[in-house]
Amino acid sequence: MPQPEFRTEEVDFEASYQGKPPVEGMEFALEVPPWDIGEAQPEIARLIESGELQDEVLDVGCGLGDNAILLAQHGHCVTAVDRAPTALATARERAQQHGVDIEFVHADVTALDGIEQRYRTVLDSALYHCLDDQQRHDYAAALHRVTLPDAHLHVYCLTDADQGAPPRRSA
Structure with a gap:
């Protein structure tokens, strides 16, 4: 039976992290969210190596914390934010296992x-495309409030062509 089409902003991330169907009407759940590759996204390592990350880093939509952990391992002071309590609990456990101190x-x-205004660097890895137009406006305003002048925002997201298909792990 074909799965229903959905918009990315309809995904229930808390359900995904609990192993439940991520979208209402879906008949399947994944044991591991497809974006959990068990390590930081490769682009984050490139950012670290390039020296493009400044001062304290705000990792918005941190999920399971792998990007934040890699940043902390390279000496960055990291604040990692997510609205999914299950993801944050896992992220805290992973950070503890890696012996790094991160503010979740x-x-x-x-x-x-x-969250106070103090960040020169913001990392958004696969969050922006999950927001609708109003949420994007509010998100931009919130980021403006918590960042210092000349802050850098690094956004990695799906393109419009990627929208509408269930997330999947690559082989």
Whole structure:
């Protein structure tokens, strides 16, 4: 039976991290979210090597924390934000296993309540494409509030052509 089409912003990430169907009406659940590759995204290592990351790093939509862990292992002070409690619990466990200190914050990225203005670098790895137009506007305003002048935003996201298909792991 074909799976229903969906928009990325309809994904229930908390359900995904709990091994439940990520979209209402889907008949399958994945044991591991398809974006969990068990390590930081390769592009993050390139950013670290290039020296493009400055001062404290805000990792928005940190998920399971692998990018934040790699950043912390390379000496960056990292605040990692996600709204999925299950993801944050796993991220904290992984950070502890790797012996790194990361500030994990449960927050809505469209508001970033409780986060102070102090960041020169923001990392968004696969979050932006999950937001609808209003959420993107609110997200941009929230980032503006918590970043210092001349901050750098690094965004890695799906293109419009990638939208509408269930997420999948690559081989």
